[in-house]
Amino acid sequence: MNKTVKVDFLARVEGEGGLYIKIKNDQVVNVQLKIFEPPRFFEAFLRGRKFTEAPDITARICGICPIAHQLSTAQALEDALGIKVGGPLRDLRRLIACGEWIESHVLHIYMLHAPDFLGYTDAIQMARDYPEIVERGLKLKQTGNEIVALLGGRSIHPVNVRVGGFYSVPEKKDLVMIAEKLKWGREAALETVRWTATLPFPEMEYDYEFVALYHQSEYPLNEGRIGSTKGLDIAAQEYDDYFEEEQVSYTNALHSVLKDRGAYFVGPMARYNLNFDLFPSSVQEAARQTGLSSFCCNPFQSIIVRSLEVLYAYEEALRIIEQYEMPDQPYLEVPLRAKVGHALTEAPRGSLYHRFRIDEQGIIQDVKIVPPTSQNQKIMESDLYQVAKQNLNLPKDKLSWICEQAIRNYDPCISCSAHFLKIHLERF
C-alpha cells in the first residue's frame, strides 16, 4: 500500500507548521515535521541592547510563555553579573511561573488536546456536549492568568519582571485576595486529573531519554541541575558542552541534540519522570489514583501529566502566598561586569536555555536561545514514524488525525523558536 499523509497547516498548535509522511509498500519511508514560521532574528537584534532591556524583548518571542523567556533571560544575566535572587523575590518568581504553567497547560489540556481524544475539531464543538467541562477549563485558565496579571500587570507580556527581581512587589494582602480562587482551582485541577485519566489512550511506548531540571528539595520551575533519565547531570553553565544544534537541510530548523547521543525529550513528562518524588504527597496520591506510575513514557498520556502539574502549580501557589512576607526591596542592585551568563528554566513545554554575554557597560554582545520545541523536534518526528507504522491501515483522514494528535502531545510552540526556517509551502 502506498499513501502520502500531508497536513499543510497543523491546527491547535502555537505557530505555523505542517507534517508530511510517505508510506510506500507498507513501509513508512519519510517523515517530516515542517515548520514554516518566519524567522524573527532575536539573537541578532539583541546585540547592542542594554541588559536591562532584554527581559521585555525576549518575552516577545512567545505570547504563550513570555514569563519563561523573561525568567531565563533575567537569570542568565544575573549569572553573568554574579548575583543570586533569593528569599521572597525567588518565591515570587516561582509564583508567577506557576501562573504561566497553569494558563498554558490548561489551554493545551482543554482547548488544544482534549478535543482529539473525544473526536471534536475544537473546544467550542466540545462545549456543546460538555459545557461544564469546557467552562471549568476556561475558569482554571483564567485563574492562572490572574496570578500572572497580579504579579506582572497583564497575562501576556507582563511588565514587572526585571534583572535582579521585580519593578514593584505586592503586599501580602494583594496576594491573599486570590487565595480563595486558588483553593477552588486546586479542587478543579484535581477533577481535571481524574477527567483526563478517563480519556482513551492509544498504546505507545518508546525508550526516550528524558531531559529536565531536577532539584534536591522542590519540583523544578526555575532552578536546579540539568538531568536525564540516562545519567546526564550538569549545570546550566555546561549546557553548550553537552548539547548542540544542527541545521537540517530537508526542512525546517535547528534541531537540538545531545552530543554523541542524539534526540531527547523535554517537557512535563521529562520533569515528571525525573522529579516525581518531589511532588507533595497529595499530588503523588492523585497520580496513583489515576493508575499512572511514577514513570510515564506514553506521550499520549502527557495530558494527565500536564494536569498533575496544574494541580501542583495551584498547591505551590497557595503555599507561596501563605508564607509570603513582603521584601524590603523589590529588586537587588546589579554591579556591572563583562561576562557570560547561562540559565535554564522549565517553560510549560520544557527546558528553555538562554545564554547572554555582556560587556563592562552592560551592553549585550552575544545571545543564544534554545526553546523547548526545537529540542523536541527530533522526538516528534520519531513519534510520527511510530504512530504511522502502528496505524498504517487506518483510512487516510483518521491516520492524518492521529498523526496530528501525536504532534499535539508535545504542545509544540512554534512561535517560540526564532531559529526556525522558512520553507516553501502552498497554503490558502
Added chain:
Amino acid sequence: MPGTPKLAVWKFASCDGCQLTLLDCEEELLAITRKLRIANFPEATRKVIRGPYDLSLVEGSITTEDDVKRIKKVRRASKFLVAIGACATAGGIQALRNFSDIEKYVSLVYARPEYIQTLEKSTPIAAHVPVDFELRGCPISKEQLIELISAFLCGRKPNIYPHSLCLECKIRGNICVMIAHGIPCLGPVTHAGCGALCPAYRRGCYGCYGPKETPNTASLSNRFRLLGVPKDDLMRMYRNFNAFAEPFCRESKANE
C-alpha cells in the same frame, strides 16, 4: 448557523500573543462564538470553513515574499479586515532589522544562511493592503478586542480613542513617575490602551502601544535629556516594539 457572520484569524510573523488574547477572553469566548462563526482560526480549531469572511483579524508583520502574496489573498477574502497588535500595525520587534543589514542578521543566527528566505524589512499590514481598522498594542488589550467585536456586530465604529497614556494614568490615579521619581516615561507620546500598567508598577512606559495621535516626540526627548538620559539610550527607547511606526522611527533616527 447560516447567516451568522464568519470570523477568520490570520497569522504572519508574530509571537501568537494577540490571537491568544481572543482565547484569553475566558468569560466572553463562548458568547462570542454564539454570535460569530469561527471559520478559520488554526490555533483553536482544525476545522476550516471557506471564505469570504465577514471579519478577519490579522496578526503579525510581513517578512517574506510568500506572505506578501498571502496577505493579498486574505484581503480579497475579507469584508472587514482589522490589523491586531504592534507587529501588524507597525512591523513589530522584528522590524529592528529595518535599521540594520539583514544579511548580517541571517548569518548571525543560522549556520547555513542560504536556506533562509526573508525580506529586508518587516512591514505592517497596511503597507501591503487597505486595512479597515487597527488595534494597537504589544499585546492588544482584551477590552479593546471585545469592544471591536461588539462594534462590528452592531455595525458601529469602535470606541477606541487615540489619546496618550497620560490620561489613563490620571484615571487610574497613578503618581507621575517622571515628575515624582525622575523616571523617563514614554507615556506622553504613547497610544492609550494598556490601562497605564508600567507607571502603576513604578516604571516608565516603554511604548508598547506605539505612537498616539500627533505625538510631540522631540519635546519629550528634550525632557529626557534634562533627566540625564544618554543619547544611545534615548535612541533605543524609541526603537522597540513599534520602532518602525513613523513618529518613533523618525525620533530614534534623530538620536542616532
